[in-house]
Amino acid sequence: MISRWVLSWAIVGTFCGLFAGLYWNILELMTHGLQRFQGLSLLLVMPLAGLVIGLVIHFLGNPGEIAVIVDNIHFRGGRLDARKNPSMILASLVSISAGGSAGPEAPLVQVTGSFGTWVADRLRLEGEDVRSMSLAAMAAGFTALFGAPLGGAMFALEILHHQHIVEYYEALMPAIVSSCASYVVFAAITHLGIAPTWHFPQYHLDSIDDLAVAIMFGIIGVVAGWIFMGIFRGCDRIFALIPGPIYLRTTIAGLGLGILATFLPLTRYFGHEELDEVVNQSFPVIFLFMLAFAKMATISITVAGGWRGGFIIPLFFIGACVGKAVAVFIPGLNPTLAMICTMAAINVSVTRTPISTTLLLSKLTNFNPLTPILFASLIGFFLAPKVPFIASQLKSEKQTVISHQ
Numbered sequence: 001m002i003s004r005w006v007l008s009w010a011i012v013g014t015f016c017g018l019f020a021g022l023y024w025n026i027l028e029l030m031t032h033g034l035q036r037f038q039g040l041s042l043l044l045v046m047p048l049a050g051l052v053i054g055l056v057i058h059f060l061g062n063p064g065e066i067a068v069i070v071d072n073i074h075f076r077g078g079r080l081d082a083r084k085n086p087s088m089i090l091a092s093l094v095s096i097s098a099g100g101s102a103g104p105e106a107p108l109v110q111v112t113g114s115f116g117t118w119v120a121d122r123l124r125l126e127g128e129d130v131r132s133m134s135l136a137a138m139a140a141g142f143t144a145l146f147g148a149p150l151g152g153a154m155f156a157l158e159i160l161h162h163q164h165i166v167e168y169y170e171a172l173m174p175a176i177v178s179s180c181a182s183y184v185v186f187a188a189i190t191h192l193g194i195a196p197t198w199h200f201p202q203y204h205l206d207s208i209d210d211l212a213v214a215i216m217f218g219i220i221g222v223v224a225g226w227i228f229m230g231i232f233r234g235c236d237r238i239f240a241l242i243p244g245p246i247y248l249r250t251t252i253a254g255l256g257l258g259i260l261a262t263f264l265p266l267t268r269y270f271g272h273e274e275l276d277e278v279v280n281q282s283f284p285v286i287f288l289f290m291l292a293f294a295k296m297a298t299i300s301i302t303v304a305g306g307w308r309g310g311f312i313i314p315l316f317f318i319g320a321c322v323g324k325a326v327a328v329f330i331p332g333l334n335p336t337l338a339m340i341c342t343m344a345a346i347n348v349s350v351t352r353t354p355i356s357t358t359l360l361l362s363k364l365t366n367f368n369p370l371t372p373i374l375f376a377s378l379i380g381f382f383l384a385p386k387v388p389f390i391a392s393q394l395k396s397e398k399q400t401v402i403s404h405q
Contacts, residue, residue: 054247102309221345253305
């Protein structure tokens with residue numbers, strides 16, 4: 001019986017890795033085709049991309065975002081609807097390849113998670129077994145992008161909650177097994193995930209004083225997270241006032257993204273490649289802060305404007321900009337420690353995922369001492385706003401409390 005379950009989790013992870021590899025290769029092909037458009041041409045290209053995204057959603061249906069996935073895991077027995085996948089796949093491919101500031105994690109998780117639900121139905125699973133299979137597939141989607149099986153598995157479980165770190169303990173082993181299978185397949189197809197994604201200068205934890213520095217940058221990252229959430233909610237209210245069909249909002253969002261990308265090219269795309277430029281090039285302090293604020297605006301316009309994608313890697317980009325700016329402004333601070341701790345804190349303050357963020361950043365940056373990242377992540381977790389950015393995290397915990405009364 002145990003071998004049957006392990007085999008099913010591994011098969012789910014394998015198919016998720018195959019899909020993620022295909023998705024990534026198509027995304028790379030489309031991105032290389034659209035990257036040649038620069039400067040003023042973006043004022044035409046990106047609104048047109050927004051129109052295409054809006055038309056896809058208008059005719060194929062709204063695929064939702066990560067909040068919808070969280071709701072489904074809690075309130076629909078862990079069932080994710082595969083009928084939304086065509087809209088999510090097409091809209092996200094155009095969104096990301098055209099230069100929206102949102103990454104592929106949300107599309108990958110939606111599609112792979114719904115595949116887990118489909119497998120559970122074929123196996124005639126019920127109750128928690130369905131939820132565990134969907135979570136295992138979601139973990140495989142996270143892992144394919146981040147290249148960290150344990151971190152991806154933990155992220156799939158942590159993202160569901162506001163204060164409880166992990167609730168669905170029974171899904172942990174399925175998520176880990178599925179993530180390992182997905183990691184191997186995706187890495188074999190794309191050759192990504194073996195080496196670190198971003199190339200930070202080497203850092204060694206030689207002094208306990210660095211833990212105090214990590215806490216300081218954790219606080220800085222939380223402040224950046226609060227500012228980002230304020231900007232996002234403002235953009236969300238503005239876009240909610242725009243009447244008419246969805247393709248009007250996505251086109252206007254495309255124009256806004258095109259204007260910002262024309263003047264600040266590093267704000268275009270979700271930061272997978274652009275973050276290395278921030279790390280390894282010299283920029284003035286003012287420019288780095290300006291770039292961080294502009295990136296907050298582009299993420300907000302992207303998501304609130306109806307473009308599709310996730311915001312985890314874009315948040316890392318903001319954290320790197322802010323951390324490096326402070327390290328340049330205050331001589332003697334280690335820029336690697338500053339950037340990575342700020343990246344951790346801002347992401348945790350928004351997503352409430354301290355454990356998985358620590359594991360993911362260690363793998364993505366080859367930052368070996370986990371302790372400074374963990375300290376910054378915990379600061380991000382405990383100093384985050386009481387009302388979470390992903391509102392369905394709070395609703396799910398209220399429902400959990402009621403169900404136990």
